[in-house]
Amino acid sequence: MATIADVADYTGLSRATVSRVINDYPHVSKDKRRLVHEAMKELGYFPNTSARNLRNRRTDLVAVLIPRLTNPFFTLILDGIEKVAEENGFQLIICQTKSSKKKELEFLNLLQTKQVDGVIFTSIENDWEQIQPYTDHGPIILCNEYHHDATVPMVRLNQVQGSYLGTKHLIERGHQRLAYCMGSTSGLSNDRRKGFFQAVNEAGLEVKAEWIFHDTYTMEDGVKTFNKILSLTERPTAIFTGGDEVAAAMVKEAKRNGLDVPGDIAILGFDDQPIASMIEPELTTIYQPGAEIGSRAMTIFIDCLKGKRERVRQSVMELPLSLVIRKST
Amino acid sequence: MATIADVADYTGLSRATVSRVINDYPHVSKDKRRLVHEAMKELGYFPNTSARNLRNRRTDLVAVLIPRLTNPFFTLILDGIEKVAEENGFQLIICQTKSSKKKELEFLNLLQTKQVDGVIFTSIENDWEQIQPYTDHGPIILCNEYHHDATVPMVRLNQVQGSYLGTKHLIERGHQRLAYCMGSTSGLSNDRRKGFFQAVNEAGLEVKAEWIFHDTYTMEDGVKTFNKILSLTERPTAIFTGGDEVAAAMVKEAKRNGLDVPGDIAILGFDDQPIASMIEPELTTIYQPGAEIGSRAMTIFIDCLKGKRERVRQSVMELPLSLVIRKST
DNA sequence: ATGATGTTTGTAATCGATTTCATGAAATCG
DNA sequence: CGATTTCATGAAATCGATTACAAACATCAT
Incomplete structure (x- = not known):
């Protein structure tokens, strides 16, 4: 491979001048500039990045x-x-x-x-x-x-604000009994939980302990949790989920049980992933500007x-x- | 930042010896090796990647x-x-x-x-x-x-083999009228088309020109194409699609039209994307080992x-x- | 003791660029 | 026209490693 020294030799100029041309510095005469460019093309020269990185730090x-x-x-x-x-x-x-x-x-x-x-x-x-x-x-x-x-x-x-927004939406649709269904208990979950309860408290609603679910990550988890919700005597009419997959699984399971979404039960997703608009009914969800x-x-x-x-x-x-x-x- | 020279000075050794220790070469005495390691830790030394890259090419x-x-x-x-x-x-x-x-x-x-x-x-x-x-x-x-x-x-x-496999599956399920619905006419599409017709010809089936669709990329395209298929007098009973999104959209549209999938019409996806197992009914599809x-x-x-x-x-x-x-x- | 062999270490060249400083030539100014 | 500034170029140091070669020393067999 040709180096800057080769270009210098070929043109009869110094490496310094060649370098100036490469980096498009001023104070190089038109002819030499052209000369160097020609030589670079002729020799198939390309500046070596490692060398530049070393020097330029x-x-x-x-x-x-x-x-x-x-x-x-x-x-x-x-x-x-x-x-x-x-x-x-x-x-x-x-x-x-x-x-x-x-x-x-x-x-x-x-x-x-x-x-x-x-x-x-x-x-x-x-x-x-x-x-x-x-x-x-x-x-x-x-x-x-x-x-x-x-x-x-x-x-x-702002997860707090996001889940507040979603929860408020559910409440505005007239839901009084909200289920909350999340994955882990990480910082993210805590924030979402905070937003959820902020909206709930603001509306003066009660959320029973049995309406709170954790460790719901996958579609399978979603199905399980949904069935738990179904079996409750005092059943929530809306579910706040931690993700669109889970929500999609719940919608699917709801329909399998002959329930109408959102008529019988409303389901809110999270993330606005592609699935959200692919299932029937399309998921209301919370968009995160990734x-x-x-x-x-x-x-x-x-x-x-x-x-x-x-x-x-x-x-x-x-x-x-x-x-x-x-x-x- | 400390350099190899600093480590050399600190230990009273040469850069060569330090380098040997860094690269774990043989022929370095135990004590010097330890000495160098201590110095590196003490000085917070890390070898500079650009310098190594330059030298090592x-x-x-x-x-x-x-x-x-x-x-x-x-x-x-x-x-x-x-x-x-x-x-x-x-x-x-x-x-x-x-x-x-x-x-x-x-x-x-x-x-x-x-x-x-x-x-x-x-x-x-x-x-x-x-x-x-x-x-x-x-x-x-x-x-x-x-x-x-x-x-x-x-x-x-092997796209030819893949679409052959899928097409054959449709035929084995008893379908005689197959629609083929693809995106572009790139090399990939050509291969799939080849596999499709290979299976179709092998079974001695006829595929009408009006059962072939192109430019079907997105979910919207899928809906449009599906409706075209519906409006055909001699309607295909199975659709070979170019992707799971398109297939999912078609399934959705089929259900909206009161059709049973696969009872009234079978739909084959391509790619086995997450959606494939999220919709109802779950998509039969072709897995590409990406x-x-x-x-x-x-x-x-x-x-x-x-x-x-x-x-x-x-x-x-x-x-x-x-x-x-x-x-x- | 002698030479052969192996181990440990150092000196200095090298990888391929950029940049500081110096120098001479050309342009500008009063 | 002399002084000053600007332009064009090159010599050489530098960035931070690796490695060929050489030298000093230890080990071992003869």
């Missing part, structure tokens, strides 16, 4: 930590990140953590070894205490995650890198969720 | 070209690629082409400038003629794509890089599709 590479590539919500975030990255000449390295603490830390090596300029987390497994030391080595942004004591910029979704938080996070990242923004100070940007009213409520 | 980075990050089939491929990459110490740079010829070529710059060791295409827009020159700069693998005149390894799905071709492609890539395999010779690996029988046929 930058790689224009960003590591994006993502739990699962096959989770559409995270690829949506990735898509948003990519858009801004592409516009600004950054490349992304994908780091699939599979929600493993160990892997997460391993990927942070990329930062220490300067293989990347910085890191964007789209989910975080370790405690902040573990992550904090790495902030010395470059910008770290939390996207779709919130850690109380994190000393970096965070972009998150691409949007990705773009925002990347924009903030770039600002940090350019020093336009403090990178080791906590800052929180919160984006609202929105209600997508369809036919299931 | 490798980056352990692979560019993966993908049309859309939000397309689940491609993220499945990506997932397969990632698995093997991770096992072998490679990182992936994602290059979203959005099916643009221009972007595709731009990303190939990464190869010329040695930012990556090679490239895996999961879709290809340009003619091979445009791509061919880049093979000089490192391994290029085609994954999920086939170009007749490409001089590189290709891993592809992760599998990804893994295979990455494995081949590594072999090429290590010189274990010719990298500028055409080779084709074909993986079979399989039928997932559910309730819609």
Whole structure:
């Protein structure tokens, strides 16, 4: 492969001048500029990125930590990140953590070894205490995650507001007995729970303990939980779910039981995934602007890198969720 | 940041010895080895990747070209690629082409400038003629794509066999009048068409021209096409579709029209996407082993890089599709 | 003791760019 | 016209590692 020295020799100029041409610096005469361009083409020369990175102490590479590539919500975030990255000449390295603490830390090596300029987390497994030391080595942004004591910029979704919105919608449709059905008890769930009860309390409604369900992640879980709800003597007339899959499964199960949705029972999804508009009736659900938080996070990242923004100070940007009213409520 | 020279100074050893310790070479005495490790920890030293890459003439980075990050089939491929990459110490740079010829070529710059060791295409827009020159700069693998005149390894799905399988299944269920409904007229579509007619001809069935539909990509298209089918005087009893979304839309529309699936009309999906098992009735569909071709492609890539395999010779690996029988046929 | 062999370490070249500083030539100014 | 500024170019240092080669020393067989 041809190097800058080859181009210099070929043209009879110095490496410095060739470099100036490559980087389009001023103070190079028209002829030499042309001469160099011709030589580059003639020799099939391309600047070596590793050499440039070494010298420039930058790689224009960003590591994006993502739990699962096959989770559409995270690829949506990735898509948003990519858009801004592409516009600004950054490349992304994908780091699939599979929600493993160990892997997460391993990927942070990329930062220490300067293989990347910085890191964007789209989910975080370790405690902040573990992550904090790495902030010395470059910008770290939390996207779709919130850690109380994190000393970096965070972009998150306002889950409280989102589930408040959805719950209020159910109440406005006249429902008095609401079931709440969630996955884990993570920070995300807590927020949603908070929004749910905020709306419920505001309306002066009561929610019985037996109307609250946890550990409902998959479609199978959804079917099980739905049947539990059916068997209740005082049965809720609306269900707030933690995801569209679960909601879709419930709709399916409701119809199998001869119930009309939303006539007999209303079901609210979460996430506005493709399924939401594919089933009958189409799901009313809550849209999370995944691409949007990705773009925002990347924009903030770039600002940090350019020093336009403090990178080791906590800052929180919160984006609202929105209600997508369809036919299931 | 500390450099190898700092570690050398700190320990009173030479950079060479420190390097030997970093890379775990033999012929370093126990004490010095320990000494160096202590110094590295003490100084917070991490080897600089750009410097190593420059010297080693490798980056352990692979560019993966993908049309859309939000397309689940491609993220499945990506997932397969990632698995093997991770096992072998490679990182992936994602290059979203959005099916643009221009972007595709731009990303190939990464190869010329040695930012990556090679490239895996999961879709290809340009003619091979445009791509061919880049093979000089490192391994290029085609994954999920086939170009007749490409001089590189290709891993592809046997679409002919897949659609033959699906069509045969419809015929075995007793259907005599089959509708065929596809998206574009790309190579992929041609293959599927071939498999379809292979099965149809084998069974001695006739397919009327009016039972063939094109340009059916989205759910809306699916609804439209379905209604066209409904309005036919001699109506097909089974529909072979180009994707699960389209099939799902058709199922929905069939039910809306009071038709029983599969009783009145059978509908076959393609791709086995999550929706397939979420709708009622669950879709019979054709599974494409996306992760599998990804893994295979990455494995081949590594072999090429290590010189274990010719990298500028055409080779084709074909993986079979399989039928997932559910309730819609 | 001698030479052969193996271990441990260091010196210096190298990978391929960018950039500081110096220098001479050309342009501008009073 | 001399002084000053701007332009065009090159020499050489630098970024931070790896490695070929050489040298010093220890080990071992003869």
